[in-house]
Amino acid sequence: MRIVVLALNAVFDTGLATVLDAFRTAGELAGPHAPFELTLAGVRAEVRSAQGLGVPVVPVESCGVPDLVIVPAIGYKMPEPLAQALASEEVRDAGLALRRWAEQGVRIAAPCIGAFVLAETGLLDGHEATCTWWLTPMFRERHPHVGLDARRMVVQSGQFVTAGAALGHLDLALWLIRQSSPELAALVARYLIVDARPSQSAYVISDHLLHHDPLVAGFDRWAREHLAKRFSLEAAAGALATSKRTLARRMADTLGKTPVEHVQDLRIERAVHLLRTSDSSVERIAEQVGYKDGATLRSLLRKRLGKGVRELRNPSFAHTTAIKNGPEGPFR
Template sequence: MNITVLALEGVFDTGLAIVLDALSTANELAAMHGWSNPPFTVSVASTRRRVKSSQRLSVPVLPLAECPQPDLVIVPALGYKMPEALQEALARADVVEACEALRAWAAAGVRIAAACIGTFVLAESGLLDQHDATTTWWLAPLFRQRYPAVRLDTSHMIVNAGPFVTAGAALSHIDMTLWLIRQSSPELAALVARYLVVDSRPSQSVYIISDHLAHSDPLVERFDRWARQHMTEGFNLELAASALATSKRTLARRIHEVLGKTPVTYVQDLRIEQAVHLLKTSSNSVDRIANLVGYADGVTLRTLLRRRLGKGIREIRSA
């Protein structure tokens, strides 16, 4: 399989290295075991002849025109973690040219995968419009604002949307690469994961810091503060809107625009976040913790924890 890794100026060092290391490890392990899997032939390409990484290391790249026709293109992250710097980077000429190349590859039937902030480059091309996707969780509000036609769900670590695969934050590069290897050989992907000591992480929900996201909008930040202060009470949207001097419609719309969820869902997320914290840091029973975060009994809390986080109470206790 011919794979082109698209490395743009300021590429995230760890993301690029993880992708290359995982693919080369797959080739080495397949050869060592005498498996007949076709090797992954990897080219690191760019729209420029010289590229420096986010940490100012020189990245050897090929011009796009000199790369073999790929079966798969991977877009690792750019090393811009905050909205202002990222938006400036997305306006660069090399990124515009990269978007043109991505559209040409997609038109030729090439599959495209992007991780973390690389998903912004893919979305910038317009290819993700009307498709499901994920991205780095802390930039989700910017992603929703900039690409409203993309169906974003940051709870997932990997989203497969036909010809496009997207992955969540930072170290999701390894999850994405293992997923791609798995499409060729599940056995090889499992072996690579064991050699690299990588656990399965189907969701990034457990890593999301709700407080960080809420601070990206003044009204949502005030709602977050109000919801935390009234966590033990039954949630009432009309009461919340009144306390914040706004309408129910405005509050619900703003929360959905910033966080991609309803007020009720967000309050539920806050309760689960606090419950997980208490399970890890206190000796309280699950029933007692359920009462402390606004649930009538531990059964409801256990059900929500398993549904949202994919973990049992015992695993969370021992984390």
């Protein structure tokens, strides 16, 4: 598989290195018949990373038609400087290259803020995507025709794949390797000691997003106070002096989810906190966060976080198990 990694000036150092290291590790583990051939390219002759390091690139014009293009994040974490960077001629030139490749059927992957660069081309319109969780209000405002689900870590839609924040670069790389060989991806994950991160939800700092809308912030406070009770959208809207439709719309605009989904996230968040800070039974914790029984809570934790109660009560459990199993795991 021929892969072009398209690096722009101010490329996020960790993201770029993560992508390159993951595929290099895969190549080393695969042996003489490595399935990946990487080319580091740019739309400028000289590229420097966000930390000022030189990035050795070849011109995109020399890359032909690869099988896959990866667009690592550029290193801007806040909306204003990011907006300025997205308006640059370099990003526009990168967009021309991406559209040309897309028309030729090339798959394009963009993790973290790289999803903004890809979305600027219009290629993601009508598709599902994910991106850096704390910039979701900005993404929705700039790209209303993209179906954004920032809770997910990796989203494939047609020929495009996007991934979540920062180390979502690694989740994306492993996902791409998995398409070629699930066994190789599992081995790379073991060598790099990567835990499964099926969702960004566990990492989202809700307060960072809530301040964008007072109504949404009010709903969050109300939901936290009534977490142990059966949820009623009508009761919530009444308490906030608004309509159910308005509340649902404002939640979607700010957080990209329904009121019910936000309540479920809060319940999971509270349950994890109680599992790690108390010796209460799972049944008791389930009752405290509004679930009818422990079995329901166990199922949701596994589905949403990819972890069981034992792992959440003792975070070192999964790491200790991995050490005992060794890097070879199922390939022994």
